[in-house]
Amino acid sequence: MKLYALLNIILCFSGIVRAQVVNDAATIEFGQKNLSIEQPLLISVVIRDAENRPAVVFPEIKDLEKRSKSATSSISTVDGKKVVIQTITQEYFASKPGSYLVPEFILNINGQRLHADETTVVFSAGNDGGNEPTIAQGETLEPELDNIGEGIFLSVQTDKKNVFIREGFALRVSLYIAENAPVQMEFYRFNEQLQAILKAVRPANCWEENVGIEEIVKRKVTISGKKYTEYNMYQARLFPITTEDILFRSVKLDMLVTDNEGKVNVANKVIRAFRSKPSRVQVKQLPDHPLRDQVAVGHYALKESLSADLVYPGESIRYMFKVEGTGNITAIPAPVIQVNSYFDIYPPEVSQVVKRSYQSVAGEKTFDYFVVPRKDGTFPMGRYFQWVFFNLATAKYDTLKSAKSLKVEGEDYKLANLSLSGSAGLYDNLESLDSSRQLFDYKKILKNATNAVVIVLLLTMFWVFRK
Structure with missing residues (x-):
């Protein structure tokens, strides 16, 4: 009899808990799963009722390459209540046509564990024979290529050199390593160094929009016919709010480099510094207009x-x-x-x-x-x-x-x-309205009632075991 009562309590308890989490504050959503080779697989995390955008590290997927990430925020008013929805989206590209397995994975968002089931994505052949990103001469996104040395260089680059006040431009901080670079290296005290780099490159006179800095994004690129691996550490859109030119000073990144010179079967790791070249973005004032400072x-x-x-x-x-x-x-x-x-x-x-x-x-x-x-x-x-x-x-x-x-x-x-x-x-019967009357928050009442039922069930379970 006790066992029967206990099973009923557990079933009721699980049903109530399930009812409480039906309206999850966060979900994982997939984009299209039948794509051409030029299109990315999109995996998104949608967070509701969140003023601040949380950090999201998306999983690595075998044979798919992580590239750009985007963040969308939606703010609206529904029945007088502010509604905020945050959406963080990660792009994954395939190097060749075929079917790719996306294994199940779990993301921890604001203390909530989000589960995504295993799925298959199909990439079909496209027209251009490949989708490796190319950075060629004349394009807007082009690192400074002189002083490359061994084919390893740190780049602080912008997509524009001249902008109007309040016009947006892109800023990107990346380390580029040529495929044929004759050294092996690894990151050294990266988080500490990254904070120092960001403090140096973030201009005080700009409005910044970014999608978050949670991980180093690695991708294969071609620069002027030479293949590199890019390790992207930071990217943002900046909007200057004054007419002062924006100067990006040279910054330094220390890496642990393996040195094999002069010794047999002995690998020494030494710290080597890589520096970016300084650059400047010129900011122009808008033409004369009565609303010049507001538009x-x-x-x-x-x-x-x-x-x-x-x-x-x-x-x-x-x-x-x-x-x-x-x-x-x-x-x-x-x-x-x-x-x-x-x-x-x-x-x-x-x-x-x-x-x-x-x-x-x-x-x-x-x-x-x-x-x-x-x-x-x-x-x-x-x-x-x-x-x-x-x-x-x-x-x-x-x-x-x-x-x-x-x-x-x-x-x-x-x-x-x-x-x-x-x-x-508009003002009919205004005197008959009671401004002191409070509106009922039915969602809160339901939540409190559900919590009370859960407590009663737990007490009942305890009483059954005691007997």
Whole structure:
């Protein structure tokens, strides 16, 4: 009888625990599993309700090469509550077509163990006969190739040498070792050295966007026809916030090098320093403009929507003004609203999606307005909603204007006749609302109740054993 009661308690307990973790705060997601050889396998960790992005070290997968990592953050407001979703994505490339086994693995994220089942990914043949990244003369990402010596060099490189203020550029710190380099080496006190390198290369006058520094990323590259292994230690997008030029001083990385000279069957390890070449990024001021110190800089486009094209005076509508493109999405300012007597325009709800990678910072920022028209007529929304930015494609100022038009028909909006018309005004019955009343957090109540049931079950189990 005791055994029967114990089994029932255990089954009930496991069911409750399972119910508690149905809505996991973090999950592992795979991208497409049938790919061409030019496409990467994408493995993502999605974390919900996390303001800070955790460190994620993705697994090594046999015969697949880790390359770029990206991080996307989504911030929105749902029912007055801020919702944050962080997505960290790792790319894996295959060197040749075929089927590749991805074994099961476990990631520890914020104290939670995430499990991914074993799966198979198929890479089919492409058109270019291979996908090894090449760094050739004339491309934007090119280490300084003089002073290579034995074919080993430390590079602090940027993809641009001249930028406008608030224009983004890439920074990358890597150690390159030629395939035919006649030495063997290993990293020495790497974490300590990396912190010193980052302190030296991170400029104080730049806004930094990066995807995190959790591990050294190793990949095969070709530079001017010569094969190298790149050990990437840091990469970020930087946005200068002042017009001072950005100087990257020479930094040093010590490596343990195996020295076999002059001795038979004896390997001595010596510390050898590798230094990067200093470099400079020139920062230019924007042309004269009344909003020169406020506008965003980048490549942007407008998407918009109106909840209705035809309304009555006093009837509220939603207007969405979404700016999307590449640039410092987080720092995008709100549109300039023209003051007028035709509309009541309330402060917007703001949401954003930002994808950070070495190649770019891209995404969208949405301004969701609550608008109440006061008079009848036809109103081009472009008169009232405008967004000025500096367009890098043309090196000129540009303006995103609404192309929507709102038609308002009926008597002019008057606060006095709202109750007579029977429509629900914005402030109707305001005096009857109880501002001291607290909203119920049903999720929290359910969690507390579940915890209480678990405690009761544990006490019952203890009582059964005591008897």
